[in-house]
Structures are given as structure tokens and as C-alpha cells.
Amino acid sequence: MKLDSLIPSPLRKPAKPGEGNGAKGQAPADLKTAPPERPSHTEKLVDKAKEAPVDVLAWVDQRTAASGFLTGMLFRKVPKGTNWFYTLGSATLFAFIVQAVTGVFLAMFYTPSTTQAYASISHINNEVFLGAFVHGMHKWGSSVMVILIFLHMGRTFFFGAYKYPRELNWVIGVVLLILTMTMAFTGYLLPFDQRSFWASVVGININGTGPVIGPYLSDFLRAGPELGATTLSRFYAIHMLLLPGAIIALIGAHMYLVVKLGTTAPPWVRAEKPKLAAPVTKLDAGAEGNGAAPPR
Amino acid sequence: MADEADKQNGAETSSRPERAKPDPPGYFEGESMTRRRAFTVAAQGLGGIAGAAIVLPAVGFAVAPIFHRGKERWEVVGPVDDFVADTYRQVVFTETEGIGDAGKTTAYVRKGSKQFGESPNEVVAVSNRCAHLGCPVSYVEAAGNFICPCHGGVYDFQGKRLGGPPVRPLDQFQTRIRNGQVEVGPRYSVTSQLEPVRARDPGEFTGGIWEYLYPPRPSTFPPPSG
Numbered sequence: 001m002k003l004d005s006l007i008p009s010p011l012r013k014p015a016k017p018g019e020g021n022g023a024k025g026q027a028p029a030d031l032k033t034a035p036p037e038r039p040s041h042t043e044k045l046v047d048k049a050k051e052a053p054v055d056v057l058a059w060v061d062q063r064t065a066a067s068g069f070l071t072g073m074l075f076r077k078v079p080k081g082t083n084w085f086y087t088l089g090s091a092t093l094f095a096f097i098v099q100a101v102t103g104v105f106l107a108m109f110y111t112p113s114t115t116q117a118y119a120s121i122s123h124i125n126n127e128v129f130l131g132a133f134v135h136g137m138h139k140w141g142s143s144v145m146v147i148l149i150f151l152h153m154g155r156t157f158f159f160g161a162y163k164y165p166r167e168l169n170w171v172i173g174v175v176l177l178i179l180t181m182t183m184a185f186t187g188y189l190l191p192f193d194q195r196s197f198w199a200s201v202v203g204i205n206i207n208g209t210g211p212v213i214g215p216y217l218s219d220f221l222r223a224g225p226e227l228g229a230t231t232l233s234r235f236y237a238i239h240m241l242l243l244p245g246a247i248i249a250l251i252g253a254h255m256y257l258v259v260k261l262g263t264t265a266p267p268w269v270r271a272e273k274p275k276l277a278a279p280v281t282k283l284d285a286g287a288e289g290n291g292a293a294p295p296r
Numbered sequence: 297m298a299d300e301a302d303k304q305n306g307a308e309t310s311s312r313p314e315r316a317k318p319d320p321p322g323y324f325e326g327e328s329m330t331r332r333r334a335f336t337v338a339a340q341g342l343g344g345i346a347g348a349a350i351v352l353p354a355v356g357f358a359v360a361p362i363f364h365r366g367k368e369r370w371e372v373v374g375p376v377d378d379f380v381a382d383t384y385r386q387v388v389f390t391e392t393e394g395i396g397d398a399g400k401t402t403a404y405v406r407k408g409s410k411q412f413g414e415s416p417n418e419v420v421a422v423s424n425r426c427a428h429l430g431c432p433v434s435y436v437e438a439a440g441n442f443i444c445p446c447h448g449g450v451y452d453f454q455g456k457r458l459g460g461p462p463v464r465p466l467d468q469f470q471t472r473i474r475n476g477q478v479e480v481g482p483r484y485s486v487t488s489q490l491e492p493v494r495a496r497d498p499g500e501f502t503g504g505i506w507e508y509l510y511p512p513r514p515s516t517f518p519p520p521s522g
Contacts, residue, residue, distance in 0.1 A: 114394075114399075192398070206499065208497040208499055212511065215497060215500065215513050219361065219515050224392075225365075225366075225515040229395045232395075
């Protein structure tokens with residue numbers, strides 16, 4: 001079965017000019033000598049079954065008009081010179097999705113209690129089927145996401161993609177970077193082993209060194225003067241309720257602006273000069289002889 | 297540029313009498329606000345009140361622990377005779393209740409020494425929490441110093457900073473002697489001259505102007521007087 005038959009016509013990639021197939025299909029040479037064969041009952045059923053997915057998509061499309069939005073988003077024009085560096089943003093998004101999915105499944109077994117957190121993590125790692133794998137994906141995936149988000153930021157910076165009119169998207173990206181780092185910080189405490197505990201103590205104390213509001217910020221993070229039982233549940237709530245919502249909302253805004261504004265060409269790709277209808281030659285014969293740049 | 301056409305099209309409206317605007321829907325003469333506007337303001341105001349009724353308690357709920365001070369806690373760590381003046385003995389006691397081993401902390405306890413102008417009847421309890429970022433320091437008998445494993449902070453016998461990144465001496469705990477038993481109580485911080493001040497988090501300076509840049513938190517106990 002061809003994939004094209006599954007995609008409703010408004011969703012199909014539009015044909016390039018001159019490549020479209022305008023013909024409706026080959027007509028029989030002579031209808032009298034070769035009458036069209038009537039489809040059998042089974043063939044009719046097969047045809048219906050083949051069209052069922054199209055019908056379902058068309059039903060949804062008629063009620064949501066999503067195809068216009070999706071074609072605009074999926075088949076938008078990209079500038080010449082677009083290369084693999086442009087996939088870093090999608091890679092970061094994929095890393096986030098991995099974190100979200102594995103996080104949901106980890107939450108099914110994790111207990112955010114100071115006395116049971118470590119035991120529940122050991123249970124996940126040692127006893128739950130594929131538990132070590134899912135936990136490992138989440139643990140190492142967080143580092144992957146932080147690395148990718150920085151590479152994505154570097155790409156944006158070095159390609160000058162933060163300039164007008166994309167400054168707001170840079171700002172949203174910076175907020176997303178901060179939220180990702182906060183995510184990594186709050187997630188670090190959750191296993192509640194020695195490393196988590198002391199890393200969080202040190203991290204909270206670094207927060208506290210900010211003048212005037214630092215001490216109060218530390219108390220807010222710990223929910224008290226010392227790291228206690230409520231600190232863990234507080235970090236857990238921030239890690240899996242507050243920040244994911246904020247990150248998802250901002251990713252939506254980020255991607256809306258990408259689609260709305262389009263992407264930039266790499267800095268080494270120069271804008272093409274508009275082609276003239278007829279080459280202009282010998283307009284000023286003396287100019288070439290004077291060392292002026294040759295016409296391109 | 298005003299030309300003939302402008303004059304005809306009435307660019308200078310002031311020269312002509314203003315035509316009265318038609319009243320907006322629901323507007324009666326003498327009203328300062330249309331019905332539509334009044335309802336808009338009322339709906340937005342009610343929405344704002346409803347939003348505040350949810351958000352403010354929630355924020356207060358999350359921020360309340362900053363202003364809450366727990367119960368003062370004293371714990372017996374051993375008989376007075378267990379401690380001497382010229383070296384420390386390590387004791388472990390609970391500082392935060394309800395979280396098991398994670399709530400325990402370590403103090404180094406000795407009797408007062410005349411060498412430092414202390415009474416032999418008092419007991420000194422030095423916290424093992426490094427004043428840099430809160431790692432656990434240990435007392436090294438051979439050197440007579442407290443040494444931090446994380447970033448190399450070094451403190452002398454009294455807990456005063458000798459070197460490394462710490463910003464102030466080691467914290468101390470209040471102590472008292474009841475029925476021949478040494479009890480340790482709330483934590484307090486000290487200035488570089490070992491004057492007691494309210495407990496600060498590691499990494500925060502004490503004394504002088506720092507008392508204002510790192511204000512004391514309501515969740516900590518007042519320092520011992522004198």
C-alpha cells in the first residue's frame with residue numbers, strides 16, 4: 001500500500017511546479033471494445049478498507065481544519081545551507097520527551113519520603129523489570145539534555161540566529177535553559193543517597209550566598225533552617241509538577257515562534273542577488289579596467 | 297502639505313463644528329461609564345479576586361516555612377566526665393526530627409580551656425559543618441585542626457578559619473550541663489572573633505556589615521547571650 005493513499009489530500013506534500021501530475025489517469029483506448037470491469041464484492045470491500053484511514057483523518061480534519069496548520073508547519077520553507085546543526089533544537093526536544101516519559105514511569109515506583117526514597121530507588125534498580133534501564137535513561141538523559149541545550153544555544157549564537165526578529169525566542173530559550181538547570185538540580189536530590197544529599201546541601205548553600213535575599217531563598221528551598229523531610233517533597237513537587245508544566249508551555253511558545261519566523265541561513269550563505277531578465281554587459285566598459293569587482 | 301484637496305476633504309476639522317458621536321450601545325445621557333465598560337471592569341475585577349483567592353494562600357503555604365521556627369531541641373550526648381579540655385570528642389545527635397539518619401549532625405565537644413579564657417565548667421560544641429558550603433569537616437588530632445575534604449578549608453583548634461575558602465569560623469551549638477550530663481541545643485554562628493550571632497548558612501559572612509547583607513532568618517534561634 002502506498003503511503004500517499006493514507007494521507008488526506010490537503011496534508012500531502014504539494015508538488016513542485018512542473019512536476020505535478022495533472023492527468024486523471026489513463027483512460028481506456030476504446031470504451032466499446034474494452035468495457036470497464038465491474039469490481040467484485042471482495043474488491044469493493046478491500047477498497048473500502050483501504051479508504052477507511054483516509055476517511056477517519058478527513059473526518060477529523062473537517063472538524064478541526066488541522067491540515068492547513070500542519071502543512072504550513074511541516075512543509076515550511078527552510079533557507080539554503082540548512083544543515084545538521086539545525087537539528088540540535090529538535091534533539092533537545094527529543095531529550096525532554098525522553099525525560100518526561102521515563103519520569104512518568106519512574107513516578108509509579110518512587111516514594112518521595114526521606115525514609116523510603118532510597119529504598120524505592122533501589123527497588124526500581126534491582127527488582128523492577130527493566131527498572132535500571134528506565135532509571136538509567138532518566139539519569140543519563142538529564143545530562144544529555146543539558147549538553148544538547150548548550151549545543152543548541154551555541155549554534156544559535158554562532159549562526160547569529162538570535163538577531164532581529166528572533167530576540168524574543170532567544171529570551172524564551174534562556175528561560176528554558178534556566179528551567180532545565182533547575183530541573184537537573186531538583187532531580188539530583190530525589191534518590192536521597194549520600195551524593196544527592198550533600199550535593200543538594202552544597203547547592204542550597206550556594207543559593208544562600210546571594211546577599212539579602214539569599215538566606216531566605218535557602219529557607220524557602222529547604223522549607224526550614226535545615227534540610228528536612230519537607231525538602232524532599234518540595235523538590236519532588238517542583239521537579240515533577242511545577243517545572244515540567246512551565247517547560248512544556250515555553251517549548252510551545254518557542255516552537256510557535258520558530259514556525260512563525262522561520263529559520264536563518266548559516267552566516268556563510270550569502271543572499272542571492274536578484275537575477276536580471278537580460279545580462280547587462282558593457283554598461284560601463286571603463287569600470288572593469290579600473291580594478292572594480294567583476295560582475296557576479 | 298495642505299493643498300486644495302485637503303481643504304475639501306476637511307483636514308482641518310477644528311475649523312468646522314464637531315459632529316456629535318453616536319452614543320455607544322447601552323449608554324444613557326449623564327452616565328460616566330457605559331454599561332459595557334462597567335460589566336467589563338466588574339468581570340475583570342471579580343476574576344482578579346477569584347484568582348487572588350487561590351494564588352495568595354498557595355504562595356503563603358509555600359513560603360510559610362521561612363517564618364516558622366521549630367521547637368528548641370536539647371539532646372544528651374554523654375556525662376561531663378567523658379569530655380576533656382585539650383582535645384575533642386565526636387558526638388552525633390539529631391538536629392532535624394522525622395527524617396531518620398539524614399536529620400543527624402555531628403559536633404566536636406570539649407570542656408572549656410583556660411588557654412582561651414573559658415571556664416572549665418563550660419562545654420564547647422563545635423559543628424562539623426564547613427562554613428564554606430556545608431561539607432562535613434573532621435578534626436585531625438595530629439594537626440590539631442579541622443579539615444574539610446571538599447575544597448580544602450582548614451580551621452584551628454577553636455574552629456577559627458586558618459585557610460581555604462571558608463568565610464567564617466565553624467558554627468557552634470549551645471551547651472548546658474544537667475544532672476552531670478552534657479546537653480547540646482540550637483546551632484549558632486560566630487564572627488571571626490568568636491562572638492556568637494544567629495545561625496547563618498554556610499557561605500555567608502558574619503559580623504559588621506555582613507549582618508545586614510546576610511540578614512538573620514526568622515527560622516533560627518537567637519544566639520546565647522554573653
